[in-house]
Amino acid sequence: MPLLAEGVSYTYETGRTSGVEAVRDVSVSVDVGDLVVVAGTTGSGKSTLLRLMAGLLVPGGGSITVDGFAPGAREARGAIAIVFQNPETQFFAETLRSDVAFGPRNLRRPDPEGDADRALAAVNLEPAVYGPRSPFGLSGGEARRGAIAGALAMGARYLLLDEPTAGLDAEGRRAVRAALAAERASSGVVVVTHDPAEFLDDASHVIALAGGGVAFSGGVDALYGDPSAYEGAGLALPPIVRVQLLARGRGMSLPEVTLDADAAARALLAARGGSR
Amino acid sequence: MVVFENVGFKYPGARAAALEGVSVSVRPGRLVALLGPNGSGKSTLARLGNALLSPTSGRVTVDGMDTADDGAIWDIRARVGFIQQNPENQIVGTIAEEDVAFGPENLGVSPAEIRVRVDEALEAVGLSGFQRREPHMLSEGQKQRLAIAGALAMRPAYLIADEPTAMLDPVGRSDVLKALRGLRSQGVGVLHVTHHLEDVLDADRVLVLSAGTVVFDGTPGGLVSDPARAIDLGIELPAEVLLADALRHGGVRVPAGYPSAEEIAEALCRS
Numbered sequence: 001m002p003l004l005a006e007g008v009s010y011t012y013e014t015g016r017t018s019g020v021e022a023v024r025d026v027s028v029s030v031d032v033g034d035l036v037v038v039a040g041t042t043g044s045g046k047s048t049l050l051r052l053m054a055g056l057l058v059p060g061g062g063s064i065t066v067d068g069f070a071p072g073a074r075e076a077r078g079a080i081a082i083v084f085q086n087p088e089t090q091f092f093a094e095t096l097r098s099d100v101a102f103g104p105r106n107l108r109r110p111d112p113e114g115d116a117d118r119a120l121a122a123v124n125l126e127p128a129v130y131g132p133r134s135p136f137g138l139s140g141g142e143a144r145r146g147a148i149a150g151a152l153a154m155g156a157r158y159l160l161l162d163e164p165t166a167g168l169d170a171e172g173r174r175a176v177r178a179a180l181a182a183e184r185a186s187s188g189v190v191v192v193t194h195d196p197a198e199f200l201d202d203a204s205h206v207i208a209l210a211g212g213g214v215a216f217s218g219g220v221d222a223l224y225g226d227p228s229a230y231e232g233a234g235l236a237l238p239p240i241v242r243v244q245l246l247a248r249g250r251g252m253s254l255p256e257v258t259l260d261a262d263a264a265a266r267a268l269l270a271a272r273g274g275s276r
Numbered sequence: 277m278v279v280f281e282n283v284g285f286k287y288p289g290a291r292a293a294a295l296e297g298v299s300v301s302v303r304p305g306r307l308v309a310l311l312g313p314n315g316s317g318k319s320t321l322a323r324l325g326n327a328l329l330s331p332t333s334g335r336v337t338v339d340g341m342d343t344a345d346d347g348a349i350w351d352i353r354a355r356v357g358f359i360q361q362n363p364e365n366q367i368v369g370t371i372a373e374e375d376v377a378f379g380p381e382n383l384g385v386s387p388a389e390i391r392v393r394v395d396e397a398l399e400a401v402g403l404s405g406f407q408r409r410e411p412h413m414l415s416e417g418q419k420q421r422l423a424i425a426g427a428l429a430m431r432p433a434y435l436i437a438d439e440p441t442a443m444l445d446p447v448g449r450s451d452v453l454k455a456l457r458g459l460r461s462q463g464v465g466v467l468h469v470t471h472h473l474e475d476v477l478d479a480d481r482v483l484v485l486s487a488g489t490v491v492f493d494g495t496p497g498g499l500v501s502d503p504a505r506a507i508d509l510g511i512e513l514p515a516e517v518l519l520a521d522a523l524r525h526g527g528v529r530v531p532a533g534y535p536s537a538e539e540i541a542e543a544l545c546r547s
Contacts, residue, residue: 042447261521
Protein backbone atom coordinates (compact mmCIF):
# COMPACT_ATOMS: atom_id res chain seq x y z
CA MET A 1 0.00 0.00 0.00
CA PRO A 2 1.39 3.35 -0.97
CA LEU A 3 1.76 6.82 0.43
CA LEU A 4 -1.17 8.36 -1.34
CA ALA A 5 -2.28 11.93 -1.91
CA GLU A 6 -5.71 12.10 -3.55
CA GLY A 7 -6.94 15.38 -4.93
CA VAL A 8 -5.28 17.40 -2.18
CA SER A 9 -5.62 21.17 -1.91
CA TYR A 10 -4.18 23.60 0.58
CA THR A 11 -4.72 27.29 1.22
CA TYR A 12 -2.49 29.20 3.62
CA GLU A 13 -4.67 31.03 6.12
CA THR A 14 -2.07 33.12 7.86
CA GLY A 15 1.13 34.99 7.10
CA ARG A 16 2.39 36.36 3.88
CA THR A 17 0.60 33.96 1.54
CA SER A 18 -2.74 34.18 3.34
CA GLY A 19 -5.66 33.26 1.10
CA VAL A 20 -3.47 31.90 -1.67
CA GLU A 21 -4.34 28.37 -2.78
CA ALA A 22 -0.82 26.94 -2.80
CA VAL A 23 -1.81 23.42 -3.88
CA ARG A 24 -4.90 22.58 -5.91
CA ASP A 25 -6.29 19.11 -6.58
CA VAL A 26 -3.00 17.22 -6.72
CA SER A 27 -2.76 13.43 -6.64
CA VAL A 28 0.45 11.46 -6.05
CA SER A 29 1.08 7.81 -5.28
CA VAL A 30 4.43 6.53 -3.97
CA ASP A 31 5.28 2.90 -3.32
CA VAL A 32 8.45 1.26 -2.09
CA GLY A 33 10.80 1.17 -5.10
CA ASP A 34 9.41 4.36 -6.64
CA LEU A 35 11.29 7.57 -7.26
CA VAL A 36 8.72 10.28 -7.81
CA VAL A 37 10.04 13.62 -9.02
CA VAL A 38 7.91 16.66 -8.25
CA ALA A 39 9.16 19.52 -10.40
CA GLY A 40 8.12 23.15 -10.56
CA THR A 41 9.47 26.67 -10.46
CA THR A 42 9.62 28.74 -7.26
CA GLY A 43 6.10 29.24 -5.90
CA SER A 44 4.56 26.34 -7.84
CA GLY A 45 3.44 24.64 -4.62
CA LYS A 46 5.94 21.81 -4.56
CA SER A 47 7.28 22.38 -1.04
CA THR A 48 3.72 22.72 0.26
CA LEU A 49 2.84 19.41 -1.40
CA LEU A 50 5.83 17.79 0.32
CA ARG A 51 4.67 19.09 3.71
CA LEU A 52 1.15 17.80 3.04
CA MET A 53 2.50 14.36 2.14
CA ALA A 54 4.62 14.34 5.30
CA GLY A 55 1.57 15.14 7.43
CA LEU A 56 3.05 18.48 8.52
CA LEU A 57 0.12 20.32 6.96
CA VAL A 58 -3.47 19.07 6.85
CA PRO A 59 -5.06 19.36 3.41
CA GLY A 60 -8.12 21.61 3.07
CA GLY A 61 -9.50 19.27 0.43
CA GLY A 62 -8.75 15.71 -0.64
CA SER A 63 -6.93 13.18 1.51
CA ILE A 64 -3.52 11.79 2.42
CA THR A 65 -3.16 8.16 3.49
CA VAL A 66 -0.04 6.32 4.60
CA ASP A 67 -0.35 2.63 3.79
CA GLY A 68 -4.09 3.05 4.19
CA PHE A 69 -3.94 4.98 7.47
CA ALA A 70 -4.36 8.67 8.27
CA PRO A 71 -0.98 10.41 8.67
CA GLY A 72 -1.64 10.99 12.40
CA ALA A 73 -2.63 7.36 13.11
CA ARG A 74 -0.46 5.19 15.35
CA GLU A 75 0.12 2.78 12.43
CA ALA A 76 1.57 5.59 10.32
CA ARG A 77 4.06 6.74 12.95
CA GLY A 78 7.63 6.75 11.73
CA ALA A 79 6.59 5.78 8.20
CA ILE A 80 7.72 9.06 6.67
CA ALA A 81 10.99 10.95 6.90
CA ILE A 82 11.41 14.41 5.41
CA VAL A 83 14.66 16.12 4.44
CA PHE A 84 14.30 19.89 4.18
CA GLN A 85 16.42 22.21 2.02
CA ASN A 86 20.02 22.60 3.18
CA PRO A 87 19.54 20.01 5.96
CA GLU A 88 23.22 20.18 6.92
CA THR A 89 22.52 23.52 8.61
CA GLN A 90 20.70 21.50 11.30
CA PHE A 91 23.72 19.51 12.52
CA PHE A 92 24.27 19.96 16.23
CA ALA A 93 26.20 16.99 17.65
CA GLU A 94 29.94 16.61 18.10
CA THR A 95 30.24 13.59 15.85
CA LEU A 96 28.37 12.63 12.72
CA ARG A 97 27.45 9.26 14.26
CA SER A 98 25.78 10.81 17.28
CA ASP A 99 24.03 13.38 15.07
CA VAL A 100 22.59 10.65 12.83
CA ALA A 101 21.71 8.50 15.88
CA PHE A 102 19.63 11.33 17.37
CA GLY A 103 16.44 10.30 15.52
CA PRO A 104 16.50 6.57 16.36
CA ARG A 105 17.49 7.40 19.96
CA ASN A 106 14.41 9.61 20.29
CA LEU A 107 12.28 6.83 18.84
CA ARG A 108 13.77 4.58 21.60
CA ARG A 109 15.20 2.15 19.12
CA PRO A 110 17.32 -0.60 20.72
CA ASP A 111 20.51 0.22 18.79
CA PRO A 112 20.59 3.87 17.62
CA GLU A 113 24.34 3.81 16.91
CA GLY A 114 23.91 0.71 14.76
CA ASP A 115 21.01 2.41 12.94
CA ALA A 116 23.27 5.41 12.38
CA ASP A 117 26.09 3.31 10.96
CA ARG A 118 23.77 1.48 8.59
CA ALA A 119 22.36 4.82 7.40
CA LEU A 120 25.86 6.26 6.88
CA ALA A 121 26.85 3.19 4.87
CA ALA A 122 23.68 3.62 2.77
CA VAL A 123 24.76 7.12 1.70
CA ASN A 124 28.29 5.83 1.04
CA LEU A 125 29.92 7.51 4.04
CA GLU A 126 32.08 4.72 5.53
CA PRO A 127 30.89 4.58 9.20
CA ALA A 128 34.35 3.81 10.64
CA VAL A 129 35.81 6.87 8.90
CA TYR A 130 32.96 9.38 9.01
CA GLY A 131 31.15 8.30 12.20
CA PRO A 132 33.70 9.86 14.58
CA ARG A 133 34.21 13.02 12.52
CA SER A 134 32.66 16.37 13.34
CA PRO A 135 29.67 17.02 11.08
CA PHE A 136 30.90 20.60 10.74
CA GLY A 137 34.15 19.64 9.00
CA LEU A 138 32.57 17.81 6.07
CA SER A 139 32.56 18.93 2.43
CA GLY A 140 29.25 20.10 0.94
CA GLY A 141 28.42 16.73 -0.63
CA GLU A 142 29.45 14.76 2.45
CA ALA A 143 27.45 17.01 4.76
CA ARG A 144 24.33 16.72 2.61
CA ARG A 145 24.61 12.93 2.55
CA GLY A 146 25.22 12.89 6.31
CA ALA A 147 22.04 14.89 6.83
CA ILE A 148 20.11 12.52 4.56
CA ALA A 149 21.51 9.63 6.63
CA GLY A 150 19.90 11.32 9.64
CA ALA A 151 16.52 10.83 7.95
CA LEU A 152 17.33 7.28 6.77
CA ALA A 153 18.32 6.19 10.29
CA MET A 154 14.71 6.62 11.38
CA GLY A 155 13.86 3.59 9.24
CA ALA A 156 11.00 5.30 7.40
CA ARG A 157 9.33 3.59 4.43
CA TYR A 158 8.90 6.88 2.62
CA LEU A 159 11.63 9.43 2.20
CA LEU A 160 10.63 12.94 1.08
CA LEU A 161 13.38 15.37 0.06
CA ASP A 162 13.22 19.08 -0.79
CA GLU A 163 15.93 20.13 -3.29
CA PRO A 164 18.39 17.44 -2.17
CA THR A 165 21.15 18.44 -4.61
CA ALA A 166 20.85 22.26 -4.52
CA GLY A 167 24.19 24.00 -4.06
CA LEU A 168 26.28 20.84 -4.45
CA ASP A 169 29.09 20.37 -6.95
CA ALA A 170 29.07 17.64 -9.60
CA GLU A 171 30.58 14.99 -7.35
CA GLY A 172 28.25 15.80 -4.46
CA ARG A 173 25.21 15.62 -6.75
CA ARG A 174 26.26 12.26 -8.17
CA ALA A 175 26.79 10.89 -4.65
CA VAL A 176 23.35 12.05 -3.49
CA ARG A 177 21.72 10.65 -6.61
CA ALA A 178 23.42 7.26 -6.06
CA ALA A 179 22.38 7.22 -2.39
CA LEU A 180 18.75 7.86 -3.32
CA ALA A 181 18.83 5.19 -6.04
CA ALA A 182 20.12 2.68 -3.47
CA GLU A 183 17.51 3.75 -0.94
CA ARG A 184 14.72 2.73 -3.31
CA ALA A 185 15.39 -0.92 -2.47
CA SER A 186 13.63 -0.38 0.85
CA SER A 187 11.77 2.93 0.50
CA GLY A 188 9.59 5.04 -1.70
CA VAL A 189 11.43 8.27 -2.51
CA VAL A 190 9.93 11.65 -3.44
CA VAL A 191 12.25 14.37 -4.69
CA VAL A 192 10.97 17.93 -4.96
CA THR A 193 13.12 20.16 -7.16
CA HIS A 194 13.19 23.08 -9.54
CA ASP A 195 16.05 21.40 -11.41
CA PRO A 196 14.80 17.89 -12.16
CA ALA A 197 17.14 17.18 -15.10
CA GLU A 198 19.54 14.95 -13.21
CA PHE A 199 16.74 12.77 -11.81
CA LEU A 200 14.94 12.07 -15.10
CA ASP A 201 16.90 8.88 -15.87
CA ASP A 202 15.95 7.48 -12.46
CA ALA A 203 12.38 8.73 -12.10
CA SER A 204 9.50 6.24 -12.02
CA HIS A 205 7.01 9.11 -12.24
CA VAL A 206 7.24 12.84 -12.92
CA ILE A 207 4.80 15.48 -11.71
CA ALA A 208 5.16 19.07 -12.87
CA LEU A 209 3.35 21.68 -10.81
CA ALA A 210 2.45 25.17 -11.99
CA GLY A 211 0.58 27.67 -9.84
CA GLY A 212 -0.32 24.92 -7.37
CA GLY A 213 -1.97 22.65 -9.95
CA VAL A 214 -0.74 19.63 -11.90
CA ALA A 215 0.58 20.64 -15.34
CA PHE A 216 1.96 17.19 -16.14
CA SER A 217 1.82 13.81 -14.42
CA GLY A 218 3.20 10.68 -16.00
CA GLY A 219 6.17 8.47 -16.72
CA VAL A 220 9.36 9.71 -18.34
CA ASP A 221 8.39 8.12 -21.68
CA ALA A 222 5.13 10.06 -21.70
CA LEU A 223 7.04 13.22 -20.78
CA TYR A 224 9.47 12.76 -23.68
CA GLY A 225 6.59 11.85 -25.98
CA ASP A 226 4.95 15.23 -25.42
CA PRO A 227 6.89 17.69 -23.26
CA SER A 228 4.65 20.68 -24.08
CA ALA A 229 2.72 20.72 -20.77
CA TYR A 230 5.95 20.28 -18.80
CA GLU A 231 7.61 23.11 -20.68
CA GLY A 232 4.49 25.20 -20.22
CA ALA A 233 5.09 24.92 -16.45
CA GLY A 234 8.33 26.89 -16.88
CA LEU A 235 10.49 23.76 -16.84
CA ALA A 236 12.99 22.82 -19.52
CA LEU A 237 14.08 19.37 -20.64
CA PRO A 238 17.87 18.94 -20.56
CA PRO A 239 19.41 19.91 -23.94
CA ILE A 240 20.85 16.39 -24.36
CA VAL A 241 17.31 15.02 -24.17
CA ARG A 242 16.10 17.62 -26.64
CA VAL A 243 18.80 16.58 -29.13
CA GLN A 244 17.48 13.02 -28.99
CA LEU A 245 13.84 14.11 -29.29
CA LEU A 246 14.72 16.34 -32.26
CA ALA A 247 16.57 13.43 -33.90
CA ARG A 248 13.54 11.21 -33.37
CA GLY A 249 11.37 13.92 -34.86
CA ARG A 250 13.53 13.79 -37.95
CA GLY A 251 12.97 10.08 -38.33
CA MET A 252 15.98 8.64 -36.52
CA SER A 253 15.15 5.50 -34.64
CA LEU A 254 16.32 5.69 -31.04
CA PRO A 255 15.18 2.87 -28.76
CA GLU A 256 15.56 5.02 -25.65
CA VAL A 257 16.38 8.54 -24.55
CA THR A 258 19.20 8.90 -22.04
CA LEU A 259 21.05 11.58 -20.08
CA ASP A 260 24.32 9.68 -20.53
CA ALA A 261 26.39 11.45 -23.20
CA ASP A 262 28.34 8.38 -24.35
CA ALA A 263 25.26 6.18 -24.58
CA ALA A 264 23.37 8.91 -26.43
CA ALA A 265 26.26 9.42 -28.87
CA ARG A 266 26.46 5.68 -29.60
CA ALA A 267 22.71 5.45 -30.22
CA LEU A 268 22.66 8.59 -32.39
CA LEU A 269 25.65 7.48 -34.48
CA ALA A 270 24.08 4.04 -34.95
CA ALA A 271 20.71 5.53 -35.91
CA ARG A 272 22.39 7.89 -38.34
CA GLY A 273 24.29 4.99 -39.96
CA GLY A 274 21.06 3.00 -40.12
CA SER A 275 19.06 5.73 -41.81
CA ARG A 276 21.44 6.03 -44.76
CA MET B 277 41.61 46.93 -10.15
CA VAL B 278 41.22 44.18 -7.52
CA VAL B 279 44.56 42.38 -7.40
CA PHE B 280 45.27 39.10 -5.65
CA GLU B 281 49.05 38.68 -5.50
CA ASN B 282 50.33 35.24 -4.62
CA VAL B 283 47.62 35.00 -1.99
CA GLY B 284 47.47 32.29 0.65
CA PHE B 285 44.98 31.79 3.45
CA LYS B 286 44.80 29.34 6.33
CA TYR B 287 41.83 29.23 8.71
CA PRO B 288 42.87 29.29 12.38
CA GLY B 289 43.42 25.75 13.61
CA ALA B 290 43.11 24.21 10.14
CA ARG B 291 45.77 21.71 9.11
CA ALA B 292 45.86 22.63 5.45
CA ALA B 293 45.81 26.04 3.81
CA ALA B 294 42.50 26.95 2.16
CA LEU B 295 44.38 28.89 -0.53
CA GLU B 296 47.96 28.94 -1.68
CA GLY B 297 49.80 31.09 -4.21
CA VAL B 298 46.73 32.44 -6.01
CA SER B 299 47.20 35.42 -8.33
CA VAL B 300 44.42 37.04 -10.33
CA SER B 301 43.16 40.53 -11.03
CA VAL B 302 39.72 41.89 -11.81
CA ARG B 303 39.60 45.02 -13.96
CA PRO B 304 36.63 47.36 -14.32
CA GLY B 305 34.22 46.11 -16.99
CA ARG B 306 35.63 42.60 -16.95
CA LEU B 307 34.02 39.37 -15.82
CA VAL B 308 36.32 36.88 -14.14
CA ALA B 309 34.82 33.49 -13.31
CA LEU B 310 36.04 31.35 -10.47
CA LEU B 311 35.16 27.66 -10.75
CA GLY B 312 35.98 24.65 -8.63
CA PRO B 313 34.40 21.91 -6.54
CA ASN B 314 33.02 22.38 -3.00
CA GLY B 315 35.89 23.00 -0.61
CA SER B 316 38.34 24.19 -3.30
CA GLY B 317 38.76 27.65 -1.75
CA LYS B 318 36.43 29.65 -4.02
CA SER B 319 34.44 31.30 -1.26
CA THR B 320 37.58 32.01 0.74
CA LEU B 321 39.02 33.88 -2.24
CA ALA B 322 35.74 35.77 -2.66
CA ARG B 323 35.86 36.88 0.99
CA LEU B 324 39.47 37.99 0.68
CA GLY B 325 38.37 40.26 -2.16
CA ASN B 326 36.39 42.66 -0.02
CA ALA B 327 38.36 42.41 3.21
CA LEU B 328 35.97 40.06 5.00
CA LEU B 329 39.18 38.05 5.44
CA SER B 330 42.83 39.10 5.27
CA PRO B 331 45.36 36.90 3.52
CA THR B 332 47.85 34.98 5.67
CA SER B 333 50.41 35.32 2.86
CA GLY B 334 50.67 37.48 -0.24
CA ARG B 335 48.40 40.50 -0.54
CA VAL B 336 45.09 41.72 -1.89
CA THR B 337 44.73 45.30 -3.08
CA VAL B 338 41.71 47.25 -4.31
CA ASP B 339 42.65 50.22 -6.48
CA GLY B 340 45.97 50.24 -4.65
CA MET B 341 44.55 49.93 -1.12
CA ASP B 342 45.74 46.92 0.87
CA THR B 343 42.90 44.87 2.45
CA ALA B 344 45.20 44.13 5.40
CA ASP B 345 45.25 47.86 6.21
CA ASP B 346 42.49 48.34 8.79
CA GLY B 347 42.28 52.04 7.96
CA ALA B 348 41.30 51.25 4.36
CA ILE B 349 38.61 48.66 5.03
CA TRP B 350 35.61 50.99 4.68
CA ASP B 351 36.93 52.52 1.48
CA ILE B 352 37.55 49.04 0.15
CA ARG B 353 34.07 47.83 1.05
CA ALA B 354 32.54 50.90 -0.58
CA ARG B 355 34.31 49.91 -3.79
CA VAL B 356 33.76 46.16 -3.69
CA GLY B 357 30.18 44.93 -3.44
CA PHE B 358 29.55 41.40 -2.22
CA ILE B 359 26.60 39.10 -2.71
CA GLN B 360 26.29 35.56 -1.55
CA GLN B 361 24.42 32.35 -2.24
CA ASN B 362 21.33 32.66 -0.07
CA PRO B 363 19.25 35.77 -0.79
CA GLU B 364 17.40 35.30 2.52
CA ASN B 365 20.57 36.03 4.47
CA GLN B 366 21.27 39.43 2.99
CA ILE B 367 18.02 41.36 3.05
CA VAL B 368 17.49 43.82 5.92
CA GLY B 369 14.75 46.24 4.79
CA THR B 370 11.00 45.84 5.26
CA ILE B 371 10.36 47.10 1.73
CA ALA B 372 12.59 46.86 -1.33
CA GLU B 373 13.69 50.50 -1.54
CA GLU B 374 14.53 50.57 2.16
CA ASP B 375 16.68 47.51 1.72
CA VAL B 376 18.57 49.05 -1.19
CA ALA B 377 18.96 52.34 0.70
CA PHE B 378 20.54 50.64 3.72
CA GLY B 379 24.10 50.71 2.34
CA PRO B 380 24.25 54.34 1.12
CA GLU B 381 22.46 55.51 4.30
CA ASN B 382 25.26 53.98 6.33
CA LEU B 383 27.79 55.77 4.15
CA GLY B 384 26.09 59.08 5.00
CA VAL B 385 24.86 59.74 1.45
CA SER B 386 22.27 62.58 1.26
CA PRO B 387 18.58 61.55 1.07
CA ALA B 388 18.13 63.09 -2.39
CA GLU B 389 21.15 61.23 -3.71
CA ILE B 390 19.95 58.01 -2.05
CA ARG B 391 16.59 58.36 -3.87
CA VAL B 392 18.42 58.58 -7.20
CA ARG B 393 20.74 55.68 -6.43
CA VAL B 394 17.95 53.40 -5.20
CA ASP B 395 15.86 53.94 -8.32
CA GLU B 396 18.87 53.46 -10.58
CA ALA B 397 19.97 50.31 -8.78
CA LEU B 398 16.49 48.77 -8.94
CA GLU B 399 16.28 49.63 -12.61
CA ALA B 400 19.69 48.06 -13.30
CA VAL B 401 18.49 44.69 -11.99
CA GLY B 402 15.06 44.86 -13.64
CA LEU B 403 13.10 45.65 -10.46
CA SER B 404 11.75 49.09 -11.36
CA GLY B 405 8.30 49.45 -9.87
CA PHE B 406 9.12 47.11 -6.98
CA GLN B 407 10.16 50.01 -4.70
CA ARG B 408 7.38 49.51 -2.15
CA ARG B 409 7.29 45.72 -2.38
CA GLU B 410 7.99 43.69 0.76
CA PRO B 411 11.05 41.49 0.21
CA HIS B 412 9.30 38.34 1.43
CA MET B 413 6.73 38.78 -1.34
CA LEU B 414 9.48 38.48 -3.96
CA SER B 415 10.57 35.26 -5.65
CA GLU B 416 14.02 33.93 -4.80
CA GLY B 417 15.43 35.27 -8.06
CA GLN B 418 13.92 38.69 -7.39
CA LYS B 419 15.37 38.64 -3.86
CA GLN B 420 18.81 37.87 -5.22
CA ARG B 421 18.46 40.75 -7.71
CA LEU B 422 17.37 42.95 -4.81
CA ALA B 423 20.58 41.97 -3.01
CA ILE B 424 22.55 42.94 -6.14
CA ALA B 425 20.70 46.28 -6.22
CA GLY B 426 21.69 46.80 -2.57
CA ALA B 427 25.32 46.31 -3.53
CA LEU B 428 24.93 48.57 -6.59
CA ALA B 429 23.49 51.45 -4.56
CA MET B 430 26.93 51.71 -2.98
CA ARG B 431 28.20 52.54 -6.50
CA PRO B 432 30.87 49.87 -6.31
CA ALA B 433 33.60 49.62 -8.92
CA TYR B 434 33.63 45.86 -8.41
CA LEU B 435 31.13 43.18 -7.45
CA ILE B 436 32.02 39.81 -6.02
CA ALA B 437 29.18 37.31 -6.42
CA ASP B 438 29.63 34.06 -4.51
CA GLU B 439 27.43 31.42 -6.15
CA PRO B 440 24.61 33.90 -6.70
CA THR B 441 22.49 31.43 -8.69
CA ALA B 442 22.98 28.29 -6.59
CA MET B 443 19.56 28.43 -4.96
CA LEU B 444 17.52 29.79 -7.86
CA ASP B 445 15.18 28.14 -10.34
CA PRO B 446 15.95 28.43 -14.07
CA VAL B 447 14.00 31.68 -14.49
CA GLY B 448 15.57 33.33 -11.43
CA ARG B 449 18.96 32.14 -12.53
CA SER B 450 18.74 33.59 -15.99
CA ASP B 451 17.47 36.94 -14.61
CA VAL B 452 20.37 37.18 -12.15
CA LEU B 453 22.89 36.29 -14.86
CA LYS B 454 21.37 39.02 -17.04
CA ALA B 455 21.70 41.54 -14.20
CA LEU B 456 25.36 40.64 -13.71
CA ARG B 457 26.03 41.02 -17.44
CA GLY B 458 24.38 44.44 -17.31
CA LEU B 459 26.82 45.52 -14.60
CA ARG B 460 29.80 44.46 -16.61
CA SER B 461 28.63 46.49 -19.58
CA GLN B 462 28.32 49.50 -17.27
CA GLY B 463 31.97 49.14 -16.34
CA VAL B 464 31.73 47.21 -13.07
CA GLY B 465 34.39 44.53 -12.64
CA VAL B 466 32.69 41.26 -11.67
CA LEU B 467 34.18 38.23 -9.94
CA HIS B 468 31.61 35.44 -10.32
CA VAL B 469 32.10 32.33 -8.20
CA THR B 470 30.12 29.32 -9.42
CA HIS B 471 29.97 25.55 -9.93
CA HIS B 472 28.41 25.98 -13.33
CA LEU B 473 30.51 26.63 -16.40
CA GLU B 474 27.24 27.28 -18.28
CA ASP B 475 26.75 30.40 -16.13
CA VAL B 476 30.01 31.99 -17.22
CA LEU B 477 30.56 30.98 -20.85
CA ASP B 478 31.04 34.64 -21.76
CA ALA B 479 33.55 35.38 -18.99
CA ASP B 480 36.72 37.22 -20.00
CA ARG B 481 38.74 34.82 -17.95
CA VAL B 482 38.16 31.60 -16.06
CA LEU B 483 40.14 30.36 -13.09
CA VAL B 484 39.67 26.85 -11.76
CA LEU B 485 40.63 26.19 -8.15
CA SER B 486 41.35 22.78 -6.71
CA ALA B 487 42.41 22.25 -3.08
CA GLY B 488 43.31 25.92 -2.80
CA THR B 489 45.51 26.32 -5.86
CA VAL B 490 44.84 27.52 -9.39
CA VAL B 491 44.80 24.53 -11.75
CA PHE B 492 43.45 26.31 -14.84
CA ASP B 493 43.74 29.89 -15.97
CA GLY B 494 42.31 30.66 -19.38
CA THR B 495 39.08 31.26 -21.28
CA PRO B 496 35.74 29.40 -21.05
CA GLY B 497 36.32 28.20 -24.61
CA GLY B 498 39.53 26.54 -23.46
CA LEU B 499 37.50 24.34 -21.12
CA VAL B 500 34.59 23.66 -23.46
CA SER B 501 36.84 22.59 -26.32
CA ASP B 502 38.79 20.17 -24.16
CA PRO B 503 36.22 18.11 -22.22
CA ALA B 504 38.77 15.55 -21.01
CA ARG B 505 40.82 18.31 -19.39
CA ALA B 506 37.75 19.96 -17.88
CA ILE B 507 36.67 16.69 -16.30
CA ASP B 508 40.19 16.17 -14.96
CA LEU B 509 39.90 19.56 -13.34
CA GLY B 510 36.64 18.54 -11.66
CA ILE B 511 34.53 20.85 -13.85
CA GLU B 512 31.31 19.30 -14.95
CA LEU B 513 30.55 20.03 -18.56
CA PRO B 514 26.90 19.95 -19.56
CA ALA B 515 25.93 16.57 -21.04
CA GLU B 516 25.21 18.16 -24.45
CA VAL B 517 28.80 19.45 -24.69
CA LEU B 518 30.09 15.93 -23.99
CA LEU B 519 27.60 14.56 -26.52
CA ALA B 520 28.78 17.07 -29.13
CA ASP B 521 32.36 16.05 -28.47
CA ALA B 522 31.57 12.32 -28.79
CA LEU B 523 29.65 12.97 -32.02
CA ARG B 524 32.59 14.93 -33.46
CA HIS B 525 34.81 11.94 -32.75
CA GLY B 526 32.21 9.85 -34.59
CA GLY B 527 32.59 12.05 -37.66
CA VAL B 528 29.60 14.37 -37.21
CA ARG B 529 30.42 17.98 -37.98
CA VAL B 530 28.99 19.65 -34.88
CA PRO B 531 29.86 23.37 -34.57
CA ALA B 532 32.71 24.02 -32.13
CA GLY B 533 32.21 25.55 -28.70
CA TYR B 534 28.86 25.37 -27.08
CA PRO B 535 26.24 24.26 -29.62
CA SER B 536 22.51 24.32 -28.90
CA ALA B 537 20.35 21.19 -29.04
CA GLU B 538 19.01 22.39 -32.39
CA GLU B 539 22.51 22.85 -33.83
CA ILE B 540 23.56 19.36 -32.75
CA ALA B 541 20.42 17.77 -34.19
CA GLU B 542 20.90 19.78 -37.39
CA ALA B 543 24.51 18.57 -37.71
CA LEU B 544 23.41 14.96 -37.20
CA CYS B 545 20.88 15.11 -39.99
CA ARG B 546 23.08 17.08 -42.36
CA SER B 547 26.30 15.07 -42.31
